[in-house]
Amino acid sequence: MKFILKTLKWLLIVLVTLIALLYILGYGYLVKAVRVTYLTGHKTAFLKDYTYFNNREIKNGTAQPWYISKNYNKIATTDKLNKTHKELQTTSFLIIKNDSIFHESYFDIGKEDSKTNSFSMAKSIVTSALGKAIDLGMIQSLDTKVIDFLPELTGKFAKEVTVGDLASMASGQKWDENYYGPTSITTQAYFKTDLRALMLSLPIDKKPGQEFIYQSGDTQLLAMVLEKATKMTIADFVSKYFWKPMGMEHDALWQIDQKDTGIEKAYCCIASNARDFARFGKLYLQNGKWNGKQIISSAFIQKSINPRFKNSPQYGYGWWLSNYKNKHIYYMRGHLGQFTIVIPEDELIIVRLGHIKGLQTTTDPHSNDLYVYIDEAYNMLNQR
Numbered sequence: 001m002k003f004i005l006k007t008l009k010w011l012l013i014v015l016v017t018l019i020a021l022l023y024i025l026g027y028g029y030l031v032k033a034v035r036v037t038y039l040t041g042h043k044t045a046f047l048k049d050y051t052y053f054n055n056r057e058i059k060n061g062t063a064q065p066w067y068i069s070k071n072y073n074k075i076a077t078t079d080k081l082n083k084t085h086k087e088l089q090t091t092s093f094l095i096i097k098n099d100s101i102f103h104e105s106y107f108d109i110g111k112e113d114s115k116t117n118s119f120s121m122a123k124s125i126v127t128s129a130l131g132k133a134i135d136l137g138m139i140q141s142l143d144t145k146v147i148d149f150l151p152e153l154t155g156k157f158a159k160e161v162t163v164g165d166l167a168s169m170a171s172g173q174k175w176d177e178n179y180y181g182p183t184s185i186t187t188q189a190y191f192k193t194d195l196r197a198l199m200l201s202l203p204i205d206k207k208p209g210q211e212f213i214y215q216s217g218d219t220q221l222l223a224m225v226l227e228k229a230t231k232m233t234i235a236d237f238v239s240k241y242f243w244k245p246m247g248m249e250h251d252a253l254w255q256i257d258q259k260d261t262g263i264e265k266a267y268c269c270i271a272s273n274a275r276d277f278a279r280f281g282k283l284y285l286q287n288g289k290w291n292g293k294q295i296i297s298s299a300f301i302q303k304s305i306n307p308r309f310k311n312s313p314q315y316g317y318g319w320w321l322s323n324y325k326n327k328h329i330y331y332m333r334g335h336l337g338q339f340t341i342v343i344p345e346d347e348l349i350i351v352r353l354g355h356i357k358g359l360q361t362t363t364d365p366h367s368n369d370l371y372v373y374i375d376e377a378y379n380m381l382n383q384r
Contacts, residue, residue, distance in 0.1 A: 029191040030182055036191070044179055045190065045335060047091065047109065047116040047355060050271040054262060055253040056235040058270065064247025064291075066275060069100040075383045077105065081376035088337060088369060089355035091116060092274035095377045096349040099282070103380060104274070108355075113250055115271040116353055119334030122254075122270045123219045125238060125280060127167045127318025129226055131300035132241045138229045139163060142303070142317075146221065149228040153221075155203030165208040166222040167317040168308040172206035175215040179335065186216055195257040195265065196224060212312035216267035219318075223266030234264045245295055246283060248276045268335070274351040280332065281342045281349040284319075305330040314365035322366055324374060337369055350377050 036052045037043060077085075085093065091110030095103040109116065133139045142164030147153050153161075157172050165171045178184035185202065192198055199220050223234050230237050235254045243252065255269035256262035283289075284305060288296040304317040305328075314321055322329040332340040337357030341350040350373050358369025 029188060029193075033182065033187060033191045045117065045119065045268075047336070047353070050115070050117055050253055050255055050269065053255045053269075054257075054259045055271070056233060056256050056262075056264060058235045058239045058243050058248075058252040058254055058272075060239075060248040060251050061244030062247060063249040065249060066096070066278075067100040069097065069102045071102060071384055072100075073103055075103065075380045077103070078376045078379050080372060081380075084358075084369060084372045084376075085354075087356075088358060090352060091355065092351065092353040093373075094274045094278055094349070094351040095380065096278055096282070096351075097381060098347045101275075103377075110274070110353060112273060112275060114273055115250075115253060116273070117268070117334075118270045118272060118277060118332075118338055118353075119268045119336060120216070121277060121332040121334040121338050121340060122266065122268050123216075124318045124332040124340075125242070125270065126219050126223055126226070126234065126266045127304060128242065128280065128283075128296060129234060129237055130163060130167055130222060130318075131296045131304070132237075133226055133229055134300065135297050139225070142167065146225055149225045150200070150221070152200045153204065154200070155205045157204045157207050161204050161208040163222060163225055164308075164317070166218045166225070167304075169212050169214050169218050169315060170209050170308070171215075171218045171221065172204050172208040172210070173215065173217050173221070174202050174205050175217040177215045189216065189220065189267070190265070193258040193262070195220060195263050199224060212309050212315050214315070219267040220265070223264060227263065234266055241295065242280075242283075245293070246279045246290055248272075248279060250276060252276065274353055277332070277338075277340050277353075278349050278351045281340045281351070284330065285342050285344050285347065285349065320366070322370070324366075324371060329374070331370070337367065339370065339373065341370070341374065343374070348377065348381075350374065 036049060091108050093105045144163050146161045147159050161171050176185040178186055181187060189195060189198060226234055252270055252272035255265045284301055287298045288294055288301045304319050306316050307313045307321055319330045320333050327343050327345055329343050337354050339352045352373050358367040360367040
């Protein structure tokens with residue numbers, strides 16, 4: 001018994017020493033990373049992880065419920081769709097046709113009012129906020145220099161990078177888009193408590209505006225610009241100019257790096273539900289109008305949903321793009337397979353939220369489950 005107690009004592013001393021060393025060496029964030037992910041049975045960020053972080057509310061106003069189709073949930077989901085939902089652990093699936101909910105399914109933690117992490121779908125929302133800030137004259141244009149708002153920015157090309165470069169993922173910033181590496185910049189951004197300092201420590205070391213390279217840091221820098229330009233938190237800005245006028249049915253939560261004075265993790269981490277995420281699809285489908293009012297300019301919408309770079313037709317400004325089925329398709333996308341898909345020529349919006357993303361290869365910028373959701377939505381609609 002004495003031997004066991006002595007062993008436990010030494011193990012505790014070693015553990016405390018290791019934790020102390022992590023903090024001394026600047027890796028203290030790993031303690032929280034292990035506690036939030038591995039000790040909860042996960043290997044990466046997960047749908048309910050917002051409960052482990054500080055959050056800022058995105059407040060809604062008067063709710064504007066969706067219209068319900070006369071064929072609502074009358075058509076059975078296809079076998080392939082059911083199989084995909086099971087294999088990839090879908091939590092919410094919506095098909096909205098002609099501005100009415102045609103189908104919705106919920107599984108596991110999903111339900112109409114459930115909050116789950118959107119991950120990088122938030123990037124499309126931040127880019128929408130940029131468009132609104134330009135409309136309001138708070139930022140002059142997509143060509144406005146980032147350094148006008150963030151003079152602390154460093155690197156050989158710090159004076160050249162524009163807000164448009166940030167929105168189109170072409171900043172030239174030094175970044176490591178690695179979701180599983182414990183010391184990657186992405187991991188640090190997720191768990192550290194001073195995102196502003198972290199972002200300003202990363203130089204703009206390549207010439208911006210040359211090519212599309214997907215990296216979350218671009219959106220985070222964009223949020224820092226918006227914070228300075230609007231003199232509002234990004235959550236309050238999105239609430240005032242989108243969440244409230246678009247009649248979101250529920251408040252949302254946006255993870256922040258530290259309590260009260262923190263900044264939103266703008267590259268990810270809005271916790272909301274499928275019906276409310278779908279409204280951003282509707283806003284873009286309607287070319288920026290809502291209830292007859294232009295709440296974001298149509299010119300900015302069109303800029304967003306068309307590619308900036310010829311060699312990267314899969315991305316515009318904050319939105320992923322595809323010509324699958326020879327249709328102009330654009331969509332919001334998040335880690336683990338969160339999608340808000342818009343097919344304007346058919347007035348179709350598809351939302352999928354869940355725990356697992358489909359296969360992503362190096363030869364296709366779109367994961368294979370995207371095609372399943374589109375194909376099976378059409379198969380169901382064709383049975384009306």
